[in-house]
Amino acid sequence: MVNIADRYGDVQEYYFSQKLQEAAKLNATGKSIINLGIGSPDMAPPRQAVEALCTAAQHASAHGYQSYKGTPALRQAFSDWYAAYYAVSLDPETEVLPLMGSKEGITYISNAYLNAGDEVLVPNPGYPAYAAATKVAGGVVRHYDLREETGWLPDLEDLQQQDLSKVKLMWVNYPHMPTGAKATKTALALLVDFAERHDILLCHDNPYSFILNDKPESILSVKGVSAHVLELNSLSKSHNMAGWRVGVLFGHPQHISNVLVAKSNVDSGMFLGIQQAAIEALRQPQDWFDELNARYAERRELVWQLMDMLGCRYSTAQAGLFVWGRAPEGVEVGQLVDQLLYEAGIFITPGFIFGSNGQRYIRVSLCANTTQLQTALERIKAFKNTKIKTT
Numbered sequence: 517m518v519n520i521a522d523r524y525g526d527v528q529e530y531y532f533s534q535k536l537q538e539a540a541k542l543n544a545t546g547k548s549i550i551n552l553g554i555g556s557p558d559m560a561p562p563r564q565a566v567e568a569l570c571t572a573a574q575h576a577s578a579h580g581y582q583s584y585k586g587t588p589a590l591r592q593a594f595s596d597w598y599a600a601y602y603a604v605s606l607d608p609e610t611e612v613l614p615l616m617g618s619k620e621g622i623t624y625i626s627n628a629y630l631n632a633g634d635e636v637l638v639p640n641p642g643y644p645a646y647a648a649a650t651k652v653a654g655g656v657v658r659h660y661d662l663r664e665e666t667g668w669l670p671d672l673e674d675l676q677q678q679d680l681s682k683v684k685l686m687w688v689n690y691p692h693m694p695t696g697a698k699a700t701k702t703a704l705a706l707l708v709d710f711a712e713r714h715d716i717l718l719c720h721d722n723p724y725s726f727i728l729n730d731k732p733e734s735i736l737s738v739k740g741v742s743a744h745v746l747e748l749n750s751l752s753k754s755h756n757m758a759g760w761r762v763g764v765l766f767g768h769p770q771h772i773s774n775v776l777v778a779k780s781n782v783d784s785g786m787f788l789g790i791q792q793a794a795i796e797a798l799r800q801p802q803d804w805f806d807e808l809n810a811r812y813a814e815r816r817e818l819v820w821q822l823m824d825m826l827g828c829r830y831s832t833a834q835a836g837l838f839v840w841g842r843a844p845e846g847v848e849v850g851q852l853v854d855q856l857l858y859e860a861g862i863f864i865t866p867g868f869i870f871g872s873n874g875q876r877y878i879r880v881s882l883c884a885n886t887t888q889l890q891t892a893l894e895r896i897k898a899f900k901n902t903k904i905k906t907t
């Protein structure tokens with residue numbers, strides 16, 4: 517057997533890739549698993565986006581390879597979106613790079629900047645792709661702690677005491693996944709200042725700012741694009757387009773060119789119909805977000821009930837597509853998650869997959885409709901009466 521390359525030796529198969537296979541096996545035996553694990557929006561994208569895709573697909577000229585950096589019209593639409601919703605001004609020609617999802621951006625940024633042994637500050641808990649991309653690119657992951665007591669914000673005082681001389685990149689993500697914590701503009705400004713003082717490239721991953729969040733913030737509103745800041749964004753959550761794979765990177769023209777070197781050697785541009793659909797999505801007025809959030813708010817009420825039933829403690833001020841709750845003392849989270857899957861037919865995510873600081877927590881997705889959530893509540897009621905084991 518030919519072995520997998522060493523660079524993947526320390527990188528596990530993505531948790532959901534494994535767990536969804538288990539759920540699929542259970543479904544094949546007749547169980548109907550309610551998936552509250554994953555943040556894949558279940559509602560439709562804007563109608564105009566779907567129409568633009570269909571229209572484009574009918575033209576023979578739409579099917580060829582596309583520019584590596586997207587059409588000028590798409591870059592302009594991203595720039596207009598940032599001006600309208602984040603009050604950030606960006607040059608569509610040089611400061612905007614459309615991506616096929618922000619996840620690929622995490623990989624391209626890592627590949628573009630990391631030499632063997634370069635260190636990367638990665639949040640614990642945080643999105644697992646930051647650590648995976650770092651390792652695959654040959655970098656060294658240095659987790660930094662996020663804790664409930666400090667609002668899940670980095671302790672910059674503590675970091676400053678450490679030797680940061682080998683740190684090249686730092687990942688931050690607010691509203692934060694999985695905790696739903698928000699960062700004020702002041703907190704974002706402190707991060708930019710920290711990055712400048714330590715000559716670190718600060719990468720802000722910002723896909724959740726429109727979900728259950730009154731005031732979307734961009735880290736680029738602190739000082740605009742600069743040598744020390746990049747921002748990723750995405751239409752996956754804000755426009756229900758996760759499967760379409762539309763993301764974007766914003767930054768200084770030199771950084772955009774550097775990341776383009778990594779990207780253009782892997783993919784060959786985004787299908788024109790998807791780009792035209794993305795333009796329509798980006799033109800949606802505030803009503804789009806208001807309606808989306810009304811639905812999520814309704815669901816969140818039910819997820820709060822679910823958390824209450826399980827005895828979990830949670831903040832009602834969280835933003836984003838999930839509710840993050842602390843399991844009751846004595847309940848072993850891995851066991852609870854497996855019991856819910858195998859005995860109650862509900863898939864939720866254990867907090868430990870996001871890092872050791874998540875190990876007492878669970879994460880429940882809002883990407884299920886109210887009927888499914890009501891069923892989940894009934895199943896949990898039945899399950900809870902008999903099953904929750906404590907250590």
Ligand SMILES: Cc1ncc(COP(=O)(O)O)c(C=O)c1O
Nearest residue numbers: 617618619643693721750752763
């Ligand atoms: C924090 C965070 N960043 C990035 C992504 C990837 O989003 P995209 O669909 O744009 O690749 C996710 C997806 O769940 C996420 O939670």
